[in-house]
Amino acid sequence: MTIVREPMWDDAPRSRTQALYRHLLQFLSTLGWTARILVSSVAAFPSVLLRRSGRADFSAQLYIVGIRTLPVITVVSLFIGMILALQVGLELRRFNQEIYLGAAVMLTLLREMGPFACGISLAACVGSAIAAELGTMKVNDEIAALEIMSISPIRYLAAPRLLALLVMAPILAFYCSVIGTLGGGIVGSTQLNVFFQQYISSALSIAETKDLFVGLLKAGVFGMLIGTVSVAEGFGTKLGATGVGRSTQQSVIVNFLLILMFGYMITRVFYR
Amino acid sequence: MSKLIEFRDVVKKFNGVPVLNGVTFSVEKGEVLCIVGPSGTGKSVTLKHLVRLLTPTSGSVVVDGVDVATCSDDELVKLRDRIGYLFQGGALLAWMTVAENVALPLEECTKLPDREIAVRVRHALRAVELVDAADKYPTEISGGMQKRAGLARAVVRESDIVLYDEPTSGLDPVTSITINRLIKKLNKELGITSIVVTHDLQGALAIADRILLLKGGKAVECSTPAEFTQSQNPDVREFLAAMKGETI
Ligand SMILES: Nc1ncnc2c1ncn2[C@@H]1O[C@H](COP(=O)(O)OP(=O)(O)OP(=O)(O)O)[C@@H](O)[C@H]1O
Numbered sequence: 146m147t148i149v150r151e152p153m154w155d156d157a158p159r160s161r162t163q164a165l166y167r168h169l170l171q172f173l174s175t176l177g178w179t180a181r182i183l184v185s186s187v188a189a190f191p192s193v194l195l196r197r198s199g200r201a202d203f204s205a206q207l208y209i210v211g212i213r214t215l216p217v218i219t220v221v222s223l224f225i226g227m228i229l230a231l232q233v234g235l236e237l238r239r240f241n242q243e244i245y246l247g248a249a250v251m252l253t254l255l256r257e258m259g260p261f262a263c264g265i266s267l268a269a270c271v272g273s274a275i276a277a278e279l280g281t282m283k284v285n286d287e288i289a290a291l292e293i294m295s296i297s298p299i300r301y302l303a304a305p306r307l308l309a310l311l312v313m314a315p316i317l318a319f320y321c322s323v324i325g326t327l328g329g330g331i332v333g334s335t336q337l338n339v340f341f342q343q344y345i346s347s348a349l350s351i352a353e354t355k356d357l358f359v360g361l362l363k364a365g366v367f368g369m370l371i372g373t374v375s376v377a378e379g380f381g382t383k384l385g386a387t388g389v390g391r392s393t394q395q396s397v398i399v400n401f402l403l404i405l406m407f408g409y410m411i412t413r414v415f416y417r
Numbered sequence: 418m419s420k421l422i423e424f425r426d427v428v429k430k431f432n433g434v435p436v437l438n439g440v441t442f443s444v445e446k447g448e449v450l451c452i453v454g455p456s457g458t459g460k461s462v463t464l465k466h467l468v469r470l471l472t473p474t475s476g477s478v479v480v481d482g483v484d485v486a487t488c489s490d491d492e493l494v495k496l497r498d499r500i501g502y503l504f505q506g507g508a509l510l511a512w513m514t515v516a517e518n519v520a521l522p523l524e525e526c527t528k529l530p531d532r533e534i535a536v537r538v539r540h541a542l543r544a545v546e547l548v549d550a551a552d553k554y555p556t557e558i559s560g561g562m563q564k565r566a567g568l569a570r571a572v573v574r575e576s577d578i579v580l581y582d583e584p585t586s587g588l589d590p591v592t593s594i595t596i597n598r599l600i601k602k603l604n605k606e607l608g609i610t611s612i613v614v615t616h617d618l619q620g621a622l623a624i625a626d627r628i629l630l631l632k633g634g635k636a637v638e639c640s641t642p643a644e645f646t647q648s649q650n651p652d653v654r655e656f657l658a659a660m661k662g663e664t665i
């Protein structure tokens with residue numbers, strides 16, 4: 146598929162209605178284009194792994210997605226766990242049920258908040274950077290240069306990034322759940338008089354494999370969403386430096402919205 | 418002489434405003450055509466039509482008998498493989514060194530062994546006098562050097578058509594002459610058909626087989642350097658006068 150697209154119309158819209166109609170068509174076409182980016186990138190995964198340069202790009206992206214984001218992700222998930230423990234713990238204490246604190250925090254983290262913390266951190270740290278980087282390449286004609294040299298920007302730029310996000314997001318989400326649970330344990334033992342061992346055993350007794358897998362699946366979906374949206378925003382960038390700023394902003398907004406919506410929908414499918 | 422590249426009455430509008438408004442010209446095989454004209458008249462836009470980065474609103478662009486705008490994707494790939502393109506800004510990838518950038522089209526699109534690639538890259542870098550900067554990153558070198566690196570990348574595949582978008586702007590006079598000589602040499606020795614967009618009239622007069630003046634969306638004059646300087650066309654006279662004014 147071609148990445149460097151022309152405007153769909155050569156002439157200016159003649160009326161308000163036509164402008165509106167064109168906006169709608171443009172939106173639908175961009176939606177379809179984004180879907181094609183996702184599909185073609187997934188189709189290009191094997192060739193990323195088969196090529197020497199592809200493997201090098203892929204491991205560089207793994208590092209960017211998985212290692213460089215660790216400080217942010219650690220802090221975010223630690224505090225989410227602490228907040229959860231505090232809120233839930235105060236309610237449980239009213240009913241003298243503090244022993245269940247670990248279970249409540251762990252379940253919420255595995256099913257929902259771990260993937261969520263991981264998703265928003267990746268969208269903010271990695272997605273925005275992808276959109277800005279690819280957007281800058283687009284406005285500097287670098288994407289056009291690749292296409293002319295018959296180097297597919299999908300295979301060369303999009304696929305390694307998406308693959309790295311797909312692999313790393315579930316791992317990071319699990320990491321978030323673990324860190325969050327520990328954070329909750331710290332709050333429990335220091336503020337709510339729940340012994341740490343008691344907290345941990347309560348947490349481990351309740352967690353099921355289903356909770357873990359739904360969480361990991363959710364994180365994988367978030368990873369692909371973030372990759373696709375950010376790559377599409379970057380590739381779609383127009384109008385110089387302002388365009389790059391706009392694409393970066395758009396990618397973060399759209400990713401946050403989609404993470405919330407898909408998070409709800411996946412939960413709805415597995416827990417009813 | 419066979420026409421390798423043909424623009425037939427090409428109109429290109431952006432948002433209702435015509436940038437090209439009926440451009441017609443042709444380039445013969447083995448020829449160097451220089452396109453000159455004021456800034457913003459659509460010189461870069463013209464080049465982009467040759468590789469379908471843009472498609473005409475009306476009219477057609479034909480390269481070696483193939484209509485660029487309507488040909489199949491396979492034909493487009495074949496066509497693009499024959500064309501080297503120097504972008505106005507160089508368009509180098511920021512995370513690769515100069516040498517890696519130049520090697521990129523060979524590594525990704527040919528099955529040449531690494532040694533052969535290294536030899537060719539070195540050769541191309543020597544031609545643009547960038548051997549010393551081979552291991553630097555694009556952000557570490559000057560704009561003029563980036564442009565020369567872009568030029569090395571455009572010619573390293575030894576395509577039979579090369580499009581140069583302002584190869585010498587931003588370069589010092591001595592390097593400009595080197596680059597102009599290189600363009601002419603590639604044209605002479607390998608028979609590379611070249612289209613050179615330039616603001617450097619002296620250079621154009623030196624290397625062009627024909628010069629095309631683009632103005633107001635039209636090709637107002639297309640003639641040999643000797644005819645061009647003698648032309649009575651008021652647009653050409655005005656352009657030449659402006660150019661002379663610049664050099665005083
Ligand atoms: N993708 C695009 N969308 C909208 N307008 C465009 C686009 N590309 C070019 N233009 C417009 O077309 C006109 C010609 O641009 P072009 O880059 O071809 O000029 P140029 O002759 O190369 O000038 P310069 O010598 O400064 O490089 C400009 O007015 C520009 O705004």
Ligand SMILES: [Mg+2]
Pocket residue numbers: 460461462505582
């Ligand atoms: Mg230009």
